[in-house]
Structure formats: structure tokens, C-alpha cells
Amino acid sequence: MNVSGMKDTLGVLLAGGAGERLYPLTRDRAKPAVTFGGNYRIIDITLSNCVNSDLRRVYILTQYKALSLNRHIREGWNIVAREMGEFVEILPPMKRVSENWYMGTADAVYQNIYSIGSEQPKHVLILSGDHIYKMDYRKMLQQHNDCGSDITLATLLMDPAECSRFGVVEVDGDSRITGFQEKPERTNLRSPYNPSMVSVSMGIYLFNTDVLIPVLLKDAEDPSSSHDFGKDILPKMVDEYRVYAYNFEDENKKKAFYWRDVGTLEAYYEANMDMVAVSPVFNLYDADWPIRTHQRQYPPAKFVFAETGRTGTALDSIVSAGCIVSGGSVKGCILSPNVRVNSYTEVEDSILFQEVDIGRHCKIRKAIIDRDVHIPEGTTIGYDVAADKARYFVTETGITVVTRDYSLFENAVTVDYFTPE
Secondary structure, three states, rough: OOOHHHHHHEEEEOOOOOHHHHOOOOOOOOOHHHHEEEOEEEEHHHHHHHHHHHOEEEEEEOOOOOOHHHHHHHHHHOOOOHHHOOOEEEEEEOOOOOOOOOOOHHHHHHHHHHHHHHHHEEEEEEOOOEEEEEOOHHHHHHHHHHHEEEEEEEEEEHHHHHHHOOOOEEEEOOOOEEHHHHHHHOOOOOEEEEEEOOOEEEEEEEEHHHHHHHHHHHOOOOOOOOOOOOOHHHHOOOOOOOOOEEEEEOOOOOOOOOOOEEHHHHHHHHHHHHHHOOOOOOOOOOOOOOOOOOOOOOOOEEOOOOOEEEEEEEEEEEEEEOOOEEEEEEEEOOOOOOOOOOOEEEEEEOEEOOOOOOOOOEEEEEEEEOOOOOEEEOOOOOOHHHHHHOOOOOOOOOOOOEOOOOOHHHOOOOOOOOOOO
């Protein structure tokens, strides 16, 4: 793969959204900083794609509740060669060209136009920080250059029944985009790559910089614009510029393509559960496409007690370093680092964040338990929806989310909100 062009490419990773649909997990943290797959944060997936694609200049645009995200980037992603001009760098809102906070995806990039210009890149690759997938951006750049494109959109094949969730693009036989439909209820469009499917935007845009800058300036001056790439900028570019689709090529090495938007609690839960299968749908074990993160030093996980009725076990689960399963049973779960499950407790189909401590004689299923939460002895979660709703946050599909403020109910333990992530 010819990687020379990546040296002239700047990555801009949008990580500033409020993440309302992931509430309450985003009450105290930015969405890209939410734990994923035990060891990781959501943003690690996209950043790993960047590093594996030899994209070594990346700006991360933050905005809401970014403390833990900033810390994670500082501690875990200071791995590139700064003396060679490489960086993974946080850019908070600076209001350099506007008195507003970021008003949309395009406005977020526009407000950092000076930082982008200072790097003098030939191409700008705009990415989202809340998707789970594996993609080699070099292949996208290669097609972009081969087609003489001004902008290339990464597209994904999707069932037409799902089109209301996505921006649908009209693509001709040469992969040129000729039209857009923003989240239509139904569409007659079909993809040239598969006539039974539609091509939808993945929210990944590769611009020539000399095209991006004037387009952003023009959009910023338009009072009727919502300053969003998908809604405002891209549909207007079809007639004036060479706009092409890059059909997603999956690096996950599985039969079915894998791409997940984890913007809702249900989607987040399901994406995590994908990884505890005997043959995980999302492959964390590929040495050719490693997923990086920052990990603190913990001792190995251990499982203790082998008595009748008091055996420490974990089946069909991911168990991270520092965990102790002490006479309890764990099945179909993800345990983040330094979790403790005590004796006579049963935990099923659940996600436990870092530093969770579950007392004895508990029964928990289909739950997400936020970091630093102590579950008192004898607690039952996931078996009585009415009782759970009185204490916790419960989704429409019955996922119970236990956060650090659940200590407001009787017998729980107060948590220090300043515990660093």
C-alpha cells in the first residue's frame, strides 16, 4: 500500500457531541470517553484505525465534559514522533473565529480553520469518534486520488428498511455521488455495489484542503445553514465539485461487515455483547490490526474459591486485569479493570465498568454498572422492572444502568465524584 499520501493528510476527529442518547453514561464524561470492551474507550477504535492506516497527524475536537477524555488521550496516545511532525492533539473550543460553541459538525471544523491551515495538509480526513469499525483510510485516499475527487465520502451498504436512520446517497456506476437524501422515511435509490441495498454515509469525509476551506467559509456566512456536513454542505457540492463514494472495505476479517454506531444505550450494549461470543463478531485478536488504548498497571485477573455453591467462575466473558471473581458466577459479561465480584453473587449479560465492587448474594442481569459503584450485599438488579425504575435508569428494552449517583437510595455507598478515570 502506498502510504506517502498519508503524510500530506490531516485527520480531524469530531469528539465534541453531548451524547444525550447515551445518558446517563455521558452525564460526567464525553461520549468518546465511555468505556468499551473492558479495556478500551470508544475513541480508541477510530484512533487505532488512524495509526494502523499510517495517519499520524490527528486533531481531536472536544467540547462537552472532556476531562476524562483529555486525560485518556494524554496518557494513552502520546505515541507518535513529534520531532517528525506527528501528533494526536486535543483542540478544545477556542472561539477564535466565532462567539458560539460548536453549532454543527461543519462549524466545529470551521472554528479550527486556523489550526488546520497551519499544518498545510493536502487532504483533510474528517472522522467521528463514536463508531465501532475497522477501516484502512489509505485505501480511501488511494481511490480519492485515482478518481481525481474533490471530496470522497465513505459509504456503507444498508438495508433500505433502515434508511430513515442515515443519510442516503445516490451513486452512479462510476462511484460518483449525484444526490443526497437526508434520513428519508423510504427511498427508491439502490446502490451500484449491490442492487438490493442502499449506500448510506458513514460520516467519514475526505476533502482536498483547497476545496474544504472555501466551502467552510461560505457555509459560515449562511444564516440559514445548520452548519452540518450531511445536511448543508455535501448536498450543495454535488453539482459544483467531483464528489465520490468509497464503498466500505472491512478490515475485521469476518464474513459479515462490521460497523456500529454506538450512540444509543441499546446500540452500545449490543456492540459490547458482540465481543463475548465464542467467535467474537468484532475481532480484538488480530495482530495485523491491533486496537490500542491506555492501560494502568494491574495484577492479573484471578478466580478464587472452589467450594460447592461458592466457585469463582467466568464463562463467555471478557475479564480484564485486576479483576477478582471471588466465589461468584459471571456469565456473558464484560468486566473492566479492577472489578470485584464477591461470593454467592450471579452476574449475567452485563457490562461492569472499572473499579466496580459487587457485594455478596447479589443477582444482576442485563445491566450496565458505571465505574466506582459499590453494589451492596443482597442487591437484585434486572429481575423486577418496576423496582429497578424506582432506583436506576432503565431503557425501553430493559437495560438497567446503575450510575454513581444511585447512592441517593437507602444503604448505598457515597462515591467520590473526583475519582480520576
